[in-house]
Structures are given as structure tokens and as C-alpha cells.
Amino acid sequence: MDLDALLGCVTSSSCLVTQTTSGLIVGMLLFMVAAGLTLIFGVLKIVNFAHGTFYMLGAYIAYSAFMFTGSYVLGVLAGGLGMAIFGVIFERVLISRVYGANVLMQLLICYAVVLICDDLVKIVWGPDFYAMGMPPAFQVPPLFIAGGVVPPFYIMLIVVALAIGGALSLLLGLTRIGKIIRAAAHNPNMVSALGINTTLLYSLVFAVGGMLAGLAGGLAAPVRSLTPGMGFSILIESFIVTVIGGMGSIGGALIAAVVLGLIRSFGTIGFPLFTEGLMYIAMIIILVFKPSGLFGKEIV
Amino acid sequence: MGRIFRDIAIGILAIAVLAAVPHLIPGKAFQDFVIRCSSMALFATSLNLLVGYTGLSSFGHGLFFGLGTYSFALLMQRTGISLPMAFIATLLINAVTAVAVGAICIRLRLIYFAFVTLAMQMLMHSIIISWVGLTGGDQGLQGGIPRRVVAGIDLGNQYNLYIFAAVVLVIGLLIMRHIVNTSFGTSLRMIRDNEARASFLGIVVWRVKLTVFVLSAVFASVGGIVMSLFVSGAYPELINWPISGDAIFAIVMGGVGSFLGPTVGTMILLLLNDVVTRQTEYYGLALGIIILAFALGLRRGLLDFITERLGGRPAGGIS
Amino acid sequence: MKPTEPTRRTVLTGAAAVLAAPHIAGAQAKAVRIGMQATFSGPLAQSGITHRNAIEMEVDRINAAGGLAGRPIEMVYRDSKSQPQEAARVARELVNSDGCEMLLDAESSAGSFAVQEVVRDLGVLCIHSSSETSSLTADPKYRVASAFRSSRQGIHDAIVGGAYAAKVADARKLTKWATCSPDYAYGRDTTAQYLEYLKHFKPDIEVISQAWPKLGQPDFTEVITKLIQARPQAMYTALYGGDLTAFINQGNIYALFSAMQVFSVNLADYTALTAIKNLPPGIATGNRYVVTCPDTVANRDWGEAYRKRFNEYPTNWSWQSSTGMRFYEGAAKKAGSADPKKLAEALRGLTIECPFGVDGTVTMRAEDQTVVGYAIGWGTTLTKPPYVADVKPADWGTIFELETEWKKRNGFI
Known part of the structure; x- marks a missing residue:
């Protein structure tokens, strides 16, 4: 456990930016898999x-x-x-x-x-x-934002994943087929x-x-x-995401995926040897207090 | 009462047959098979107490199988206690753990119960991997299990271990069989069929669920002990998620509605594993096709299928 | 083999004698069965396959030259699916049911320890050709009389890597170090040992950050950003295979490799070198297997012969299994027999000619029954074939000296 390092990170803008974007990118790709699930x-x-x-x-x-x-x-x-x-x-x-x-x-x-x-x-x-x-278009040096390092390729991934998530919500929310x-x-x-x-x-x-x-x-x-x-480790993490978010809730999956990404990116600084265990603990705690996940419907 | 005596008689007969087989068929593969079968069948049958009899689908039952291998192997390696004492202590450790884990898990329902048990197992797996000083981490407990002698019989000897495994399996199955045939077993089935009605009829649902959770954990750990003796140690793979998967596949393929379904399923899975891996390195492809044929062809476990064909209704079962 | 219990023995004496007889009484030309188990499925399938490729080459060569003391070799391959309990079962089955007289165990670390216990129980002759965990043969607690090792060892890599890194660090004043290794015994042990020897040769270095990604983790981004945050001057990594490829590809877009000098013990293996599309130049790497280390005709020829036959370059696993088979061959020659007991006797201290030896030979050191004298060195990456330049083989004198010290410190001798 290295709480000093964690504290040092959350109080430095460069570390905060870098780790947050790295958590987001892990989370967004996870969200795309979990959303389908x-x-x-x-x-x-x-x-x-x-x-x-x-x-x-x-x-x-x-x-x-x-x-x-x-x-x-x-x-x-x-x-x-x-x-x-x-x-x-x-x-x-x-x-x-x-x-x-x-x-x-x-x-x-x-x-x-x-x-x-x-x-x-x-x-x-x-x-x-x-x-x-x-791809050659992305073989470019990373950007520096507020002292943090952010690769353009990952900005693209986050934007694309958000766009797809947005399109999915629109499809479900506004179209006839979505209503069905x-x-x-x-x-x-x-x-x-x-x-x-x-x-x-x-x-x-x-x-x-x-x-x-x-x-x-x-x-x-x-x-x-x-x-x-290679699908296996993604599967396990997607399940954690869908269960935490509430099975059936796409918004819940988005939030849970981002939370999981952030647990990973900051966990690796604060608890480098127990990041995985941390994810399971998060899942157990959430289920104990919200037995159907964060946004899931109660099962009766 | 008659039923109990009949079951015991069948058990004794089974042990006698198994004890005789190695004298008729040379080659130790059969003994290895029975030892592994004993371990996995106890584990799968214990899971079926939850799945088939109580309607609790656990994805993380491997927690107790794996904890059984680790606690037994560690007790044998680190303390001077005898094998029977280590055996009993392992059951106690598992019972206590199961009370704690079960108290959290049984609050949840259906698929959430399944996933929270899986999370519990993976948490334990993470702890075992991280606690290198005690468990050897991912390398597993190395150096073998010492002092495998009980009452002058050395379980390091394969034939002795084989007999031991057969006896443990038969006794374990007999006790579990007895459990599901008591009024407690009736309560389990009532909860499975209609929890609200069971509660209305005066069954304290959480207490029954927790009790069966602990009981099944204890029997799973007995399977773990046999496995630990077989591999002479304990490995993280024995507490990883696929081990729970194996037990689930065994009960689904053998039949959740029949008491011996999980045992039959274990035999099918182990045979497939042993035969198919010898023939091809595309083991997954072959096994996958066979499983699909099973699942789509029978749409239920083998023993359930046979029982229904013979006109009976499986005793347990989920729909 | 442990004695079977008396009752069964008395009953079976006659039958057993008949059944066991073929091996003994059969003609001398009866094939010697060697059991080989490895991972042939899942993400690590490549290891088993490239082990087997090399073995097939050696078996064809040895059989063409008359086999083991006149008896042709017949291999029996089994998949253990990377599971230690399957490894134990398969090893027993190979010996008990398939009539294998000896084993070539190509299991990775946890599996090799499971096999070691089977070898202890059955007393069968076995060469481990994959496990790099030093304690398997160094620690007397785990040692078994009939078990040998033909694979490289973590402690050797650590000493050589530490010495090489210290030289580079001295020249370029790299004092702030970070590490990034897989979070399991192999990664942790090799990293600790590497740092120990780096400090031994250059005491003024400082480790400022350590990252431990999971084995097979799909995404290393958070680890990479953590390393970049720490701003070290140099970094050591024990990642390998697909994990290393992903790490380098993901590190590239953060410009990780221009921010610090990276030392990657496992990069110089063709599987990784060819899979990475934009290999950054100048990464320091240990040799897993490259045809230029040792830079000899014998090694080049072997590498090319392998490439011709299997349409890809051999791996580290390949040379280790090849060496294992060569030891069986050499021992049979020395003993004039393929009897496992005599082979075991002959193996202790045996020196054989071998393309992977730093001086054209390798030796099965008698005291701990493990291979020494194989080529082990470091070089730097190029963006194009031959991918690695200036591979300098290490001096075994230094290795022996420091290895002995290490064993003493750990109470192994």
C-alpha cells in the first residue's frame, strides 16, 4: 500500500490528468462491451x-x-x-x-x-x-494537457465510444424500435x-x-x-461493470465502467499489488447496499 | 429407515467393487481417475445442494473447494498436527468462512447472488495470489504434503489414496443424501419452489439458506482435501473461476434433478477431458461441440433425461 | 517407484511381470517413449507448440542417427492447459498408462513444481525445459534426484542483466530507476534479483517507482501513465510475450521509450520482435533466442533449419527443449543404454556439444542438475531485422561466482 503516492498523485494536476484519462480510456472500451451485455x-x-x-x-x-x-x-x-x-x-x-x-x-x-x-x-x-x-494517422507524439500526458489516439477512442454510447441512448430513447x-x-x-x-x-x-x-x-x-x-479478461470485467451498474441499465454500465477504470488507474498508484482485489471488494460492497446494483430494477 | 440401510448397503457395495477393480485391471490410470472423480463429484454434489435443491445458483462455489485444498495443505505443511486433525480443522475453517460469506451472499437474489459469490471467490483468489509468504502466490504451495500416514496407512501410496478417496466419496454422498431426505431437505425444496409460501408456512428462510450454504461449503472442502492429496499441494488454479465452472457443468450435464446427477456429470466431464486431450490439441473445439450436442439435444442433464424417459419425475430440479 | 502394497503385489505378481515385461524383455529396437507435456491451448498455446517443433527436429535427427542407444524415440505429447492439477495428472498418466520411460516437462513455473512432486512420487527421469524459477533446482527442499533442467534460470538472467545495466547506467548516468513486471512469482523474483545485482555493480541507483500489471491484462495504460508520472531515467521490465507487445504498443503512443532508457529482459524473442509493428530502437534487451547469440554457424544453421521447416523463427522455448533432447541423446551415448537409471547417472556433470552454448557446449552441472554455459547476453533493438544488435554474451565466471554467493545467502548450500 502506498497512500502517500496516491495523495501525491491526486494533488498534482499532471498526475490527475494523466491517470484520469487513462482510467477513462480503460473504462470507455469496457463500457462498449458491457453495454451490449x-x-x-x-x-x-x-x-x-x-x-x-x-x-x-x-x-x-x-x-x-x-x-x-x-x-x-x-x-x-x-x-x-x-x-x-x-x-x-x-x-x-x-x-x-x-x-x-x-x-x-x-x-x-x-x-x-x-x-x-x-x-x-x-x-x-x-x-x-x-x-x-x-495506424499512421495516430503515430504522433502525445499531447500535454495541464502537465498531463494524453495520446491523441486515446482522445479519439474516448470520443468514438461516447458517440456510440450517445447514439445508443438516442436509438433507445427516441426511435420507435427503441421504444419497443x-x-x-x-x-x-x-x-x-x-x-x-x-x-x-x-x-x-x-x-x-x-x-x-x-x-x-x-x-x-x-x-x-x-x-x-483474449476475450476472457474482458468478459470478467464487463460482468463486474454490468452487475455494479445494475443488469439491464446502460447508464449504470457507463458509470460503473468509468468508476472501474478509475479504480484501476488510481489503484495502481495506491495499491499496486491488490488492484484486482479492489475491484471485487467494490462489487461486493455495492451489492451489499444495493442488492440489484446501482441502477438495476429490484427483482421480486 | 429402510431407505437409509439400502443406501448404506449400496455404498458398501460400491466401495467393495472399487477396491477389487485394481486387482482385475492393471494400470494406474483408473485409480487416478477415481481419485479425481471423488474430489470433483463431492464438490459438484455439494454445489447441487444449493442449485438443485434450494434454487441458489452459485458461480463461486470453487471458493470452498480451493480453500479446502489450501487450508488442508497448509495445516499439513506448517503445523505438526496429524492428517485426521488437519481434515477436521479444514472443515471447521470452511464452515466459519462460509458463515461469513453466506451471511452476505444469501441476502441477494438470482443472478446477483450468482455474481456476488463469484466476486467472493475471486477476492479469495486475489488474496491467495497476493499473500505470497503464506501461500506461495501463483506458484502454489510447493514441496509436497508431508506425513500422509493415517493409522499406519500411507496415503502417499496410490492404491491407498484411491481407497481413501472412494471411501470419502461414498460417505460424503451418503451424508448429503441423508440431508436432502430429512425435513430440512423438504424445507430446501419448498424454498426453491416458492420462497414466499415457504416463509408463510413458518420456515425461517434466511436460516435455512445459510445452513445449507455452510453445509455445502463443508462438503466442497472435503473434495478440496482429496484434490490436495492427489496433487500433493495446492495451486491457485484450484480456487480460480474455472473450477466453479467445472462443477456447474458437471451438475448441468449430469442432471440437477437427480441426486447422483452431479456424480454422473463429473464422470462425463473427466472422461471427455481425459479422452479428448489424448486425441487432439483442439480440445476446446471437440468438447464444445459435444457440450452443445448435449445441451441442445437433451436440454437437461443426462440422469434427469433418463428419469423422465422412464416416466418418473426428477426429485429435485429447477425450471 | 514406490512399492505397491503387499496384497496387491502378491495377487498381481504373475500378471504384472507379464505386463511390465515388454519394456525389459522386448527387443533392443523397441522405441523409447518420452512423455512431453505443455500448454497447447489458450493464450499460451504458442509455448507448447514451439517446444514441440524443436523436439520434433531433434527426434528426427536423433532417430536418423540410430536413436537412444539403438532404440528410436517415440514422443507422446499432452496438453495440460496451463493448469497445475492437470499437469500433475498428465505427468502421472504419461508414466503410468502410456508407458513413457522418461519425461520432458515443458510446463511453466507453477506447473513444473506440480510435475516435480509427481517425479518425486514416481521416481521417473525428467528434464524440465521451460521453468525458469531458480529455486526448482537450486533449493534442496524442492530438488529430486531424477529431475534435471535444460532451461535458463532467473538468477543467471539477473546477474547478467544487472552487470550489463550497471555498465550502461555508469556511462549514461542513469540513477533513477523504475520497474514494470508481471504480478506473479516470476515477475517479482526476477525483478528483485535484477535490482539486487544492478545495485551490486552500481550501488548509487535509486528505485523510485514499481508497477505490477496482471498477467494477461489487456490494457497497460494506467501502468504506463504511472511510470511516466514517476519520471525515471531508466526502467526494467520482465513482461514477455503478448503482454510485452501490448505494453510496447501502448507505451509507444505515450512516447514512453523516448522518455527513459528501457531494459527489457524478454524482448529478444522473435515472437515479440516480429509482432510489434513499430519497434522502438535502442531498447536494451536480454537474449531469449536470437540467431545471432551465440553468433556461430551452428546456431544460425539451427535457427534457419527451424525457420525453413516451421515457417517462423524458433523461440526461447524451442532452444530449451532442443537442449533437453540433446542431453538425453548425449547421456544415452555416454551410458551406452537408454535405461532411465543409467541415463540419470550419465546426465550428472555431462557436457555436450550444443549450438546454444556460449563456447559450443553446455553442461548439466552435477551439484544441482541444471544446465550452465548457455549463451546469455544483452543487446539493443533495431527497427528492422535482425532486430537486435551488439549482443554481448556474458562471462560465466562472474555468473558462477555470484550465483554461489546467492545460494549461500539463501541457505541452499
């Missing part, structure tokens, strides 16, 4: 344990598309689109068969998909780890009784969730290593 749970009451795999596949597809086209933007879009399609297939072929089944049966099916996809990645791309490399999705989350039978095609709706939700995870994987590919099984 929480959306799927909110509407379908499905806990998608294969969500980390969406992220992994998105990163690999983006990597290949980048290698093929040389364009980072196309790479990211390919990752998002590929995972939207994958999400629909996953929902139609597998998940649709276990709606209403026990959560453990869903867990089993998702686990099987994780196993299969990790090996498929190994077969298609090989067991080596890859790095996409920084929210209504379905509230009362699926009612939506179905109103003659709305729930099959299409459920596929759509998985497409959006998959796309978000795929985009996150693609966006992160220039700076993170691609290995089979």
Missing part, C-alpha cells in the same frame, strides 16, 4: 457469457481487414459488422433454443461457444499473438401481444450487442495483443 440481459434476460468472444472475434476480424485494406476505419467497421452478423446467428441457432431455460443451461451453451471459438481462432489465425500496430426494445425489456408478453415480431426484435438486440463488442475489439486492436482466449 447489459442490453441483451435487459431485453432477453439472457446472461451472454460468450460476450468476450464477440470482442475477441471483432478484434481478429478488424486485424485481418486492416491487413487487407490498410484502413483502420474499415477494419473497425468490419469488426463491428462481422460481430453483428455473428450475434444474429448465435441468437437464432443457439440462444433462441434456451429462452426461459435455467441460467446454468445458458452458461453451458455459451461456454461451449467460447471453447469452440477460441480453437477456431487458433486454427484460422494461429496460436501466435498479433498486434495491429498504430424498452417495452420488451419491461414486459415481453405485452410486446408480443401487440403483434410485434419479437423474433426479429431479439435478433436485432443480439446484433446491436455483438456489434458493440466487435467495434470495441476493433478499436482496441492497435494497442492490445490479439491471442486466442
Whole structure:
């Protein structure tokens, strides 16, 4: 434990700026993965344990598309689109068969998909780890803001993630389909009784969730290593985020993701050897006082 | 009463058969298999006390399995007490821990209960990884377990450990079987089926939930002790999240509604693991396809499926 | 092997004799089975695969030359999935069910300790070719008579790295240091040892910040910014593989590598060197495996032969497993037999010709049954192949001297 260092950091503007942006970037990428997870749970009451795999596949597809086209933007879009399609297939072929089944049966099916996809990645791309490399447009020196160091690439990531989060809220809040999705989350039978095609709706939700995870994987590919099984650590953190935020609450996921990012960035200064334990303690404390997460609906 | 005697008789018969098998089939792979099976089956069955009988889906039951391996191995390495004493002390440590953990967890419901138990397990995992001086951190407890002799029988010898594991498994299953057949077991099922009604009928729900949480933790730690003897130590992987996953898959594949479902599921999983890893390095691909076939084909555990086919209704079960 | 209990022995005497007989009574040409277990799945699958690649090369070569004392080698590979309990099970199965007479254990640290306990129980001959944890062979508490090691060791790397860094630090007046290593035993131990020897050679350095990211952590941003905040002049890192790649890619956009001199013990491995797209020049790195260290024809040839066959350069894991197989080969030659007991006897103190030896040979030191004399050195990175320049092999005289001191200090001798 190094509380002096932590105190020193929060009282210095350069450290505060640097660590806050680093917490934000970790948090925003996490939010994109967690948003899909929480959306799927909110509407379908499905806990998608294969969500980390969406992220992994998105990163690999983006990597290949980048290698093929040389364009980072196309790479990211390919990752998002590929995972939207994958999400629909996953929902139609597998998940649709276990709606209403026990959560453990869903867990089993998702686990099987994780196993299969990790090996498929190994077969298609090989067991080596890859790095996409920084797109030339972002191979520039970092900016200095109030004495803190902030790379332009990360500013772009934060802006893009915020934009996507904003678009998602607008979609859910203002459009007709968004209203239907929210209504379905509230009362699926009612939506179905109103003659709305729930099959299409459920596929759509998985497409959006998959796309978000795929985009996150693609966006992160220039700076993170691609290995089979890379989705797992993201999955665990996304679950912490969705549970703390309240399962089904996208706003809650945003706040929890940022909080988690900040715990990591300041925890590494104050408690360098126990950062991970800190995240679990935060989760337990929040659940003890708010048994359905910060913004979750009470389950009765 | 008759049922108890019948169960005990079946148990004794099972031990007798297992004791004889190595004399008929040479090769130690079978013994290794039974030892691991004993450990995991106790663990999975204990989890099913929560999942199948009480309707509490825990994702973090591996906490007690792992704590069992660590407390037992540490007691054997660091203190001079005998193996049976270490065995009992391990159960006590787990019971006390389970009271504390359970008191927090059982307040939560459904998926939140599942995740808070997982967080508890991962917190314990973080502590074990960080407390290098005591636990050896990620390297695990090295140097083996000393003094594995009970009443003149050396459990370092594989055949002895095999018999020990078989006996522990049978006794553990018999006790758990007895527990679910008592009125306490009836309370569990009532809570599972309708908590409000159970409460209305005078069952103190939290007390029953906490009791079964502690009981299941104790049996999970017995599985941990057997594993600790098998690997002669304790490793962080034994308290990491996948170990909870293994137990969950075992009970789902074997059948949550049948008492022996978790044991059958454990056998299926271990067999798949042992056979498939020998054949291919694409173990995940093969196992994943088999699991999918299982889950989508049967849509329930194997024993539940068989019971239903035979026209019965599984005793436990979740919907 | 521990004696089985009497009852079973009496019952089985006849049967067992018949079943066990093939190994003994069979013709001399019967294959010697060697069990090899490693991680072939998950994020670390590459380690098992490149171990196996090297072994296959050696097995083909050895078998073409007549095998172990006339008996061809037959490898049995198993995946332990990076789990110590699986490692223990698989090791037992290889010996008990698959008829392996010896093991080549390619488990990383925790797994190698689990295998070590199996080796202790079964008394089987085993060469560890992956674990770099020094205590596995140095600490008499863990040592087993039939277990050997053909992989490099943390303590050797620390001494060599410390000496090299001290020289650079002296020349460039680098006194403020930071470290960034994975938060597990390997990372913590090697970092502590490295700093110890850095201070031994240059007492006036000061460590101002230490970061401990998790193994396999996807994002190192908060660690990188913490390091930048501390403003050290030099930094040591024991990160490796995909973690190191991610760290360098993420560090690049913070211009970390121009802000301080980085010493990366594990960078000079082709897996990392080729995966990083914009490798910063001038990072000091220890040699994991590069074809230019040792800069000999034998090493180049071996590296090229491997590349031709597997379409990529070998890894640190590859040379270590290759060396393990060469030790089995050399021991069989010396003993004139493939009997594990005789091989173990022959291995102690055995010196063999080897492309990875600093003077063309490596030795299985008798006192702690571990390999010494392998090429170990430091150089600096280039942005293009051959990626690493000026690799200076270290002097084993200094290593031995300081290693002995270290063992005494820890009560190992």
C-alpha cells in the first residue's frame, strides 16, 4: 500500500490528468462491451457469457481487414459488422433454443461457444499473438494537457465510444424500435401481444450487442495483443461493470465502467499489488447496499 | 429407515467393487481417475445442494473447494498436527468462512447472488495470489504434503489414496443424501419452489439458506482435501473461476434433478477431458461441440433425461 | 517407484511381470517413449507448440542417427492447459498408462513444481525445459534426484542483466530507476534479483517507482501513465510475450521509450520482435533466442533449419527443449543404454556439444542438475531485422561466482 503516492498523485494536476484519462480510456472500451451485455440481459434476460468472444472475434476480424485494406476505419467497421452478423446467428441457432431455460443451461451453451471459438481462432489465425500496430494517422507524439500526458489516439477512442454510447441512448430513447426494445425489456408478453415480431426484435438486440463488442475489439486492436482466449479478461470485467451498474441499465454500465477504470488507474498508484482485489471488494460492497446494483430494477 | 440401510448397503457395495477393480485391471490410470472423480463429484454434489435443491445458483462455489485444498495443505505443511486433525480443522475453517460469506451472499437474489459469490471467490483468489509468504502466490504451495500416514496407512501410496478417496466419496454422498431426505431437505425444496409460501408456512428462510450454504461449503472442502492429496499441494488454479465452472457443468450435464446427477456429470466431464486431450490439441473445439450436442439435444442433464424417459419425475430440479 | 502394497503385489505378481515385461524383455529396437507435456491451448498455446517443433527436429535427427542407444524415440505429447492439477495428472498418466520411460516437462513455473512432486512420487527421469524459477533446482527442499533442467534460470538472467545495466547506467548516468513486471512469482523474483545485482555493480541507483500489471491484462495504460508520472531515467521490465507487445504498443503512443532508457529482459524473442509493428530502437534487451547469440554457424544453421521447416523463427522455448533432447541423446551415448537409471547417472556433470552454448557446449552441472554455459547476453533493438544488435554474451565466471554467493545467502548450500 502506498497512500502517500496516491495523495501525491491526486494533488498534482499532471498526475490527475494523466491517470484520469487513462482510467477513462480503460473504462470507455469496457463500457462498449458491457453495454451490449447489459442490453441483451435487459431485453432477453439472457446472461451472454460468450460476450468476450464477440470482442475477441471483432478484434481478429478488424486485424485481418486492416491487413487487407490498410484502413483502420474499415477494419473497425468490419469488426463491428462481422460481430453483428455473428450475434444474429448465435441468437437464432443457439440462444433462441434456451429462452426461459435455467441460467446454468445458458452458461453451458455459451461456454461451449467460447471453447469452440477460441480453437477456431487458433486454427484460422494461429496460436501466435498479433498486434495491429498504430495506424499512421495516430503515430504522433502525445499531447500535454495541464502537465498531463494524453495520446491523441486515446482522445479519439474516448470520443468514438461516447458517440456510440450517445447514439445508443438516442436509438433507445427516441426511435420507435427503441421504444419497443424498452417495452420488451419491461414486459415481453405485452410486446408480443401487440403483434410485434419479437423474433426479429431479439435478433436485432443480439446484433446491436455483438456489434458493440466487435467495434470495441476493433478499436482496441492497435494497442492490445490479439491471442486466442483474449476475450476472457474482458468478459470478467464487463460482468463486474454490468452487475455494479445494475443488469439491464446502460447508464449504470457507463458509470460503473468509468468508476472501474478509475479504480484501476488510481489503484495502481495506491495499491499496486491488490488492484484486482479492489475491484471485487467494490462489487461486493455495492451489492451489499444495493442488492440489484446501482441502477438495476429490484427483482421480486 | 429402510431407505437409509439400502443406501448404506449400496455404498458398501460400491466401495467393495472399487477396491477389487485394481486387482482385475492393471494400470494406474483408473485409480487416478477415481481419485479425481471423488474430489470433483463431492464438490459438484455439494454445489447441487444449493442449485438443485434450494434454487441458489452459485458461480463461486470453487471458493470452498480451493480453500479446502489450501487450508488442508497448509495445516499439513506448517503445523505438526496429524492428517485426521488437519481434515477436521479444514472443515471447521470452511464452515466459519462460509458463515461469513453466506451471511452476505444469501441476502441477494438470482443472478446477483450468482455474481456476488463469484466476486467472493475471486477476492479469495486475489488474496491467495497476493499473500505470497503464506501461500506461495501463483506458484502454489510447493514441496509436497508431508506425513500422509493415517493409522499406519500411507496415503502417499496410490492404491491407498484411491481407497481413501472412494471411501470419502461414498460417505460424503451418503451424508448429503441423508440431508436432502430429512425435513430440512423438504424445507430446501419448498424454498426453491416458492420462497414466499415457504416463509408463510413458518420456515425461517434466511436460516435455512445459510445452513445449507455452510453445509455445502463443508462438503466442497472435503473434495478440496482429496484434490490436495492427489496433487500433493495446492495451486491457485484450484480456487480460480474455472473450477466453479467445472462443477456447474458437471451438475448441468449430469442432471440437477437427480441426486447422483452431479456424480454422473463429473464422470462425463473427466472422461471427455481425459479422452479428448489424448486425441487432439483442439480440445476446446471437440468438447464444445459435444457440450452443445448435449445441451441442445437433451436440454437437461443426462440422469434427469433418463428419469423422465422412464416416466418418473426428477426429485429435485429447477425450471 | 514406490512399492505397491503387499496384497496387491502378491495377487498381481504373475500378471504384472507379464505386463511390465515388454519394456525389459522386448527387443533392443523397441522405441523409447518420452512423455512431453505443455500448454497447447489458450493464450499460451504458442509455448507448447514451439517446444514441440524443436523436439520434433531433434527426434528426427536423433532417430536418423540410430536413436537412444539403438532404440528410436517415440514422443507422446499432452496438453495440460496451463493448469497445475492437470499437469500433475498428465505427468502421472504419461508414466503410468502410456508407458513413457522418461519425461520432458515443458510446463511453466507453477506447473513444473506440480510435475516435480509427481517425479518425486514416481521416481521417473525428467528434464524440465521451460521453468525458469531458480529455486526448482537450486533449493534442496524442492530438488529430486531424477529431475534435471535444460532451461535458463532467473538468477543467471539477473546477474547478467544487472552487470550489463550497471555498465550502461555508469556511462549514461542513469540513477533513477523504475520497474514494470508481471504480478506473479516470476515477475517479482526476477525483478528483485535484477535490482539486487544492478545495485551490486552500481550501488548509487535509486528505485523510485514499481508497477505490477496482471498477467494477461489487456490494457497497460494506467501502468504506463504511472511510470511516466514517476519520471525515471531508466526502467526494467520482465513482461514477455503478448503482454510485452501490448505494453510496447501502448507505451509507444505515450512516447514512453523516448522518455527513459528501457531494459527489457524478454524482448529478444522473435515472437515479440516480429509482432510489434513499430519497434522502438535502442531498447536494451536480454537474449531469449536470437540467431545471432551465440553468433556461430551452428546456431544460425539451427535457427534457419527451424525457420525453413516451421515457417517462423524458433523461440526461447524451442532452444530449451532442443537442449533437453540433446542431453538425453548425449547421456544415452555416454551410458551406452537408454535405461532411465543409467541415463540419470550419465546426465550428472555431462557436457555436450550444443549450438546454444556460449563456447559450443553446455553442461548439466552435477551439484544441482541444471544446465550452465548457455549463451546469455544483452543487446539493443533495431527497427528492422535482425532486430537486435551488439549482443554481448556474458562471462560465466562472474555468473558462477555470484550465483554461489546467492545460494549461500539463501541457505541452499
